[in-house]
Amino acid sequence: MSILEINPNIALAKTLSTDFYLEASYLKESKEKIFSECWQFVGDLDQVKNNGWVTPVNLLENFLNEPLLLSRDKEGGLHCLSNVCTHRGNLIVEKACKLNDIRCKYHGRRFNLDGKFLSMPEFKEVQNFPSEEDNLSQLSLYQFGKLLFTSLNAKIPAVSFFKEMTDRIGWMPVNEFVFHPELSRDYIIDAHWALYCENYLEGFHIPFVHSGLNSIIDYGNYSTELFRYSNLQLGIAKDSEMSFDIPPSSPDYGKKVAGYYFWVFPNMMFNFYPWGLSVNIVRPIGLSKTKVSFLIYVWDESKLRQGAGADLHGVEMEDEDVVQHVQKGIRSRFYKHGRYSVTRETGTHHFHSLIAEFMNKGKSE
Numbered sequence: 341m342s343i344l345e346i347n348p349n350i351a352l353a354k355t356l357s358t359d360f361y362l363e364a365s366y367l368k369e370s371k372e373k374i375f376s377e378c379w380q381f382v383g384d385l386d387q388v389k390n391n392g393w394v395t396p397v398n399l400l401e402n403f404l405n406e407p408l409l410l411s412r413d414k415e416g417g418l419h420c421l422s423n424v425c426t427h428r429g430n431l432i433v434e435k436a437c438k439l440n441d442i443r444c445k446y447h448g449r450r451f452n453l454d455g456k457f458l459s460m461p462e463f464k465e466v467q468n469f470p471s472e473e474d475n476l477s478q479l480s481l482y483q484f485g486k487l488l489f490t491s492l493n494a495k496i497p498a499v500s501f502f503k504e505m506t507d508r509i510g511w512m513p514v515n516e517f518v519f520h521p522e523l524s525r526d527y528i529i530d531a532h533w534a535l536y537c538e539n540y541l542e543g544f545h546i547p548f549v550h551s552g553l554n555s556i557i558d559y560g561n562y563s564t565e566l567f568r569y570s571n572l573q574l575g576i577a578k579d580s581e582m583s584f585d586i587p588p589s590s591p592d593y594g595k596k597v598a599g600y601y602f603w604v605f606p607n608m609m610f611n612f613y614p615w616g617l618s619v620n621i622v623r624p625i626g627l628s629k630t631k632v633s634f635l636i637y638v639w640d641e642s643k644l645r646q647g648a649g650a651d652l653h654g655v656e657m658e659d660e661d662v663v664q665h666v667q668k669g670i671r672s673r674f675y676k677h678g679r680y681s682v683t684r685e686t687g688t689h690h691f692h693s694l695i696a697e698f699m700n701k702g703k704s705e
């Protein structure tokens with residue numbers, strides 16, 4: 341595998357080599373180098389609303405496949421634990437339920453709701469037992485609104501990924517947004533996960549691909565702000581279109597914002613509209629298969645069918661169509677990489693630079 345390189349000067353840079361999308365070895369390596377080190381959506385506070393509730397979660401199913409468990413202990417403490425019994429590796433909790441303690445069905449090992457080992461039958465003779473290793477591994481949790489995130493190998497604190505977003509939209513009552521399963525949906529796309537993300541990361545294609553959205557958004561005032569591990573695309577509404585009622589405390593006061601499109605590396609999108617929030621989680625399934633979940637959290641139902649966030653499904657169909665064409669295009673022997681628009685593709689350049697940075701960690705130049 342060659343070293344992935346992205347020139348920090350966008351005017352000189354070439355886009356990511358197509359090897360990254362086409363070679364299975366990169367996808368495999370990205371599990372540890374990108375996905376395990378970053379923060380991933382693991383669930384919602386409502387899944388562990390009351391003391392004693394536990395909910396199993398398969399983190400990035402079909403990719404990382406890490407069996408985890410969200411639990412709320414008797415004192416109300418929230419935990420993200422490994423869902424694998426420390427005896428012989430059975431999966432412990434199979435479905436969401438309320439428990440006094442966690443008991444493995446295979447040979448009866450018991451754990452507290454905070455993951456601490458409690459008891460084990462037929463183990464009296466075992467020496468140096470129990471030890472720390474017999475507790476369920478506990479993972480870090482980060483909370484944003486009702487949303488919970490964890491990292492399998494947290495080397496960079498969650499605030500480094502989320503702070504710019506949480507500060508910027510701090511005036512919105514995100515804790516009160518209500519999850520609407522009937523408005524949420526999953527999409528399966530025949531394309532590499534990174535192709536889906538990099539399409540999201542530029543508004544350059546809006547006039548060409550999204551005629552409906554283009555009639556609502558003021559393309560000339562569309563802007564992208566880059567942060568360390570995240571970025572923001574600010575969609576400004578045309579005069580007659582729905583926009584946020586922004587308070588004076590916000591740096592955006594006075595702007596006619598139609599949508600805040602935050603992206604958090606590597607695979608999470610937080611799209612704020614006057615009606616609420618669409619959290620889009622991009623999950624790799626295979627080299628050219630991706631599952632994207634739109635999780636819809638409503639703030640003001642009366643604004644649901646208006647503005648830039650009125651027709652998310654229609655926009656998604658347009659994006660999928662072009663991204664699936666790109667997937668076919670990058671297989672060509674005549675294409676290895678392209679170049680960036682200096683004014684319109686800073687978000688995509690940022691994304692590619694972060695991929696190269698994470699994938700090259702530990703490799704000599």
Ligand code: FES
Binds near residue numbers: 425426428429444448
């Ligand atoms: S695997 Fe859990 S008690 Fe044996």
Ligand SMILES: [Fe+2]
Binds near residue numbers: 540549
């Ligand atoms: Fe798009």
